[in-house]
Amino acid sequence: MEFNWSLMLASYGTVFTPGVLFIICVGVTAGIVIGSLPGLTATMGVALLVPLTFGRPPLESLSMLLGIYCGAMYGGSISAILIRTPGTPAAAATILEGYPMARRGEAGRAMAMALFASFFGGIVGALIMTFASPVVSSFALEFGPVEYFALAIFGLSVIVSISGRSLIKGMMAAFFGLLISSIGFDPISGFPRFTFGLMEMMEGPPFIPTLIGLFAVSEVFNEVQKTGQIKQLKANLNQYLPSWADIKYCFKHLCRSSFIGTFIGAIPGAGGDIAAFISYGQAKRTSKHPERFGHGEIEGLASSESANNACSGGAMIPLLSLGVPGDAVTAVLLGAFIIQGLQPGPMLYKEHIDIVYQIFASMMLAQFVMLFIGMAGIRLFAKVILVDRAILTPAIFVLSMVGAFAMRSNVFDVYTTLAFGILGYVMMRYDYPLSPILLALILGPMAEANLRRAMVISAGDPSILFSRPIAVVLMGLAVVSLALSIKSQKKVEARLAEMERTLEKETAS
């Protein structure tokens, strides 16, 4: 597939018309709003708006949906930073650094970096998608059950990096997550496990309600406990873009995470949530200040946000060139393409190469639109944090409950959210990290189902796990990353202990 420069320029011309630009703006704005609301994910946003595109010309419809996709990926970070509620699962890793930053009065700085990192990641993703689709997509097809299992194991090695102070407590949280991820249908035999006969439990703990409960509701309880004692948060909101110093400081992580995000996005079935966590772990391992992670380190925020936005470009790669969706959103987009009478895959390149290039162009433009709309909205969004906590906290609680219910209109999910809210609160009180549970819930089923699938294929012979090069490399990386993380964890512990000693000395004298 020869790259066609003149066609690319022509397609930018087609997309750069008032009508299409307007549609992209509408899509991005809708996406940011959908993404920032808990319970409404990028997948749902795109799915709900697909029917609006029936009977519209392909370019208009698809650029609107792409706008929603990109906008929602960024939108998730807004509520993650400001109210500790991941608007989308992909923003869960953003909470780890974004929320502590906001608490420290740096909401403006965090928001500006999240926007810039999203933009940067989106651009890298769109560039790789434009220039390297055929190469990347052939790599994506190499992923079978064995490779997915190895990828999940590699992802799980990040747990050390998100364990906070105590590795033991992090492991306890992770194993609890793995344990509850085994609730529901057995992935191979279909036998319902630990469901207590409840239909709602058949597919395991519902993910979004669990996420909202663990992070948002637990924080609500935490705030309620401190009513009357807490100071109103201050926030410096005069920033639209991160300072040059911040960009320079994070540049290495921005680049690396954008590449990681694009490649993980290109692997079918692995999406923004996994990409964000893996990049975050990577950033912590290679950072000069790993001890600052978890306390509002801008490097961590930059890497998770750039990774999840780069993921959208990555996920489009197998969709366009193979007709295989790269994540849940592109699976819905596949349907939208077909309704337009376009079958993504090699035939699309042969028959509608103009559409392919127009999609490249609108994906790229959507990033710029996202940057401008994000900049225009940043002060408006960030004002949320200045609202009196006595009003904001109950509002977050209501929003969380509605978000939990909205996912599949089921009251059971509201109870799940409450239960995990209480659990999260108790865990926070006793200093247990919450994100290992989440990572285990994302990767546990992936590891289990693919290991089992591999075992069915090999008729129970475990040597299949070491028979494939990509899988062996990934598992090797998992071991290396585990060793490095444990080493860096020791460094973190030593530095924190040292800091505490100096603090004690100062207070004593």
Add this chain to the structure above:
Amino acid sequence: MKLKSMLVGVAALVAGAFSVSAMAAYPDKPVTVICPWTAGGGTDVLLRALSKAAEKHLGQTINVVNQTGGAGAIGHNAIRAARPDGYTVGMITFELNSLPPQGLVPFTWKDFDPLMRINSDPAALTVRKDAPYSTVRGFMDYAKEHPGEITIGNSAPGSVWHIAAGLAAEKTGVQVKHVPFDGAQPAVTSLVGGHIKAVAVSVAEVRGQVQAGNLKILGVMSADRDKIFPDVPTFKEQGVDVQFYTWRGLAVPKGVPANIKAKISDAYKKAFDSPEFQEFAAKASLNLAYQNAADFTKFLDQNYKDVEAVMKSLGLAKK
């Protein structure tokens, strides 16, 4: 005083008139349609396209609500348990007949009032383009010569395509390994990547990869050949008498008044016949197979017995 009592009288009259019209004129508020599968999936897209076309015939907004989970059990249960006033309609799918034999749900299709069947898609056996066989027989012979080598992907354990593949293997007496995936799409991807040997999913789900020249269809498990791929013979033509379909239809909870049921059916039938829906179905390569309520009921009864029998013989049903 006189004025006041007059006003009260007028108010009572108006209220009375309204309540009468409420009873007479269904529908006077938006109608909800329950989809037991995720937003953006095949069932959802079909239901949304159909409901959009039905809105103008019904004269009210139709809201599609996704109540998912439990392999379709939750949505089907929600349809069954809804208030039978005609304001809740639902789309029922094949799983309504495969969940009860597994002992996963406490209801069957008999707890619903079927309105119409919309589509019915046969399973197809699809392999990689470079595979050394190009007929169903050839595939089965290869499987016999290479025991333990053939893996057939399907969309979920106990799913329609798992049953279809099991039935085909049973009829031909070959040993294959069934590999359940998380939906048809990942199974097809895995086949394109060469991680499994075949998939048994619908024609619509493999169409793109077949047209792209990555995969080839060996046979379809239907009575007639497929409209999009008329060159592909049926299983029966190749001497393997297997027919297996998935289906989707509309139903309401038991107890909806007959005149209201007629109104819903009428609106949806008109929507079904509308050119925009027909065009949508052609693009999405859906095998439309309309049946009215009476025929659909007969079909459901027979389908339930067939599915239960197959699942028992495959060991998928609850003992």
